[in-house]
Amino acid sequence: MKILLVEDDIPLAQGLKKSLHNESYTIDWVDKGKDALTAILSNEFDVVILDLGLPDIDGLDVLRDIKEKHKHIPVLILTARDGVENKVKGLDLGAEDYLAKPFDIAELLARLRVIERRLGTSQDNIIVIDNIKLDSKAQQVTLDDKRVDFSRREYMIVKALMENAGRINSKALLENKLYEWGDEVSSNTIEVHIHNIRKKLPKTFINTVRGVGYIVRKD
Numbered sequence: 001m002k003i004l005l006v007e008d009d010i011p012l013a014q015g016l017k018k019s020l021h022n023e024s025y026t027i028d029w030v031d032k033g034k035d036a037l038t039a040i041l042s043n044e045f046d047v048v049i050l051d052l053g054l055p056d057i058d059g060l061d062v063l064r065d066i067k068e069k070h071k072h073i074p075v076l077i078l079t080a081r082d083g084v085e086n087k088v089k090g091l092d093l094g095a096e097d098y099l100a101k102p103f104d105i106a107e108l109l110a111r112l113r114v115i116e117r118r119l120g121t122s123q124d125n126i127i128v129i130d131n132i133k134l135d136s137k138a139q140q141v142t143l144d145d146k147r148v149d150f151s152r153r154e155y156m157i158v159k160a161l162m163e164n165a166g167r168i169n170s171k172a173l174l175e176n177k178l179y180e181w182g183d184e185v186s187s188n189t190i191e192v193h194i195h196n197i198r199k200k201l202p203k204t205f206i207n208t209v210r211g212v213g214y215i216v217r218k219d
Contacts (some may be wrong), residue, residue, distance in 0.1 A: 033057030
């Protein structure tokens with residue numbers, strides 16, 4: 001899942017980016033509201049984590065603009081503002097969730113998993129297709145109850161495909177989920193990852209739709 005983090009507290013943003021990266025999320029970060037709106041125009045994000053206290057635009061105005069132009073993108077609000085009023089305003093403007101600072105990273109991760117389940121076809125942290133099981137909380141994949149070791153990006157591809165079982169994922173979509181701003185992406189990088197995954201899972205598990213992308217079939 002690719003996340004746009006909009007946060008002007010640099011130490012907090014760097015800590016969040018590291019923690020989320022370790023949980024196999026792809027993170028792009030901006031510290032201003034205008035930069036966030038520009039980023040959303042030119043990139044595909046699954047979720048926006050939005051601080052309300054931004055230096056150039058009030059976060060609620062950023063939220064309003066996102067929901068007017070990109071209603072499908074879930075927004076999770078982070079804020080140090082006290083009181084119920086800002087929470088109510090954010091939720092009324094279409095935010096999916098609200099987390100007050102200071103917060104525990106475990107709670108943020110749990111709330112992101114809820115949003116992930118809404119976005120995908122799975123309604124649980126555990127996804128089982130045939131004899132393959134993926135536990136998104138433990139970041140683990142098993143085949144016949146035996147753990148299969150993947151690189152971070154291989155795991156992210158398996159997760160994306162299993163969460164969207166029955167849907168075709170294009171090469172461009174998978175690249176967007178895997179790579180952050182500044183990462184170098186080779187033209188055949190997804191093909192290489194898929195090739196390596198197929199060595200570890202049944203060869204028929206991931207199906208190629210020629211000229212379109214990849215799909216994992218439902219049971």
